[in-house]
Amino acid sequence: MSPEDRPRPESPRFxxxxxxxxLVEQEFGIKKWSVIVPTDLPDASNRKPFALGQIxxxxxxxxxxxxxxxxxxxxxxxxxxxxxxxxTLDDLLGAISxxxxxxxxxxxxxxxxxxxxxxENAGSHxxxxxxxxxx
Numbered sequence: 001m002s003p004e005d006r007p008r009p010e011s012p013r014f015x016x017x018x019x020x021x022x023l024v025e026q027e028f029g030i031k032k033w034s035v036i037v038p039t040d041l042p043d044a045s046n047r048k049p050f051a052l053g054q055i056x057x058x059x060x061x062x063x064x065x066x067x068x069x070x071x072x073x074x075x076x077x078x079x080x081x082x083x084x085x086x087x088t089l090d091d092l093l094g095a096i097s098x099x100x101x102x103x104x105x106x107x108x109x110x111x112x113x114x115x116x117x118x119x120e121n122a123g124s125h126x127x128x129x130x131x132x133x134x135x
Contacts, residue, residue, distance in 0.1 A: 015051035019067045022089040023053060028107050029093060029100035031056040058099035065092065
């Protein structure tokens, strides 16, 4: 999609697409999710652009997430932290879901281990080439 085809930040579609991208990136740490496009809501034309998402956390509870120009916030007061506006969905989920935070660390460790193994394999391959050159 070219930059001209992308929805502009003042468009409700922009926020819905941004929220969907963020949710896809965080699928490792949530059970289910859906995006509610504000244009589907009554009286949407009188509101500032935003998007709503419904997320079932690993703890099984369902939260409503709101994305606007200010950032990500949560409608349910699952904790005092939920009342805060966060710059990223990752930050919001990490603050309100201990299981998400744990899964995020596990995912990071998997990626770091894979990177380490990849580099080790590349290093041993380079050493084998060096040995064959020396012969």
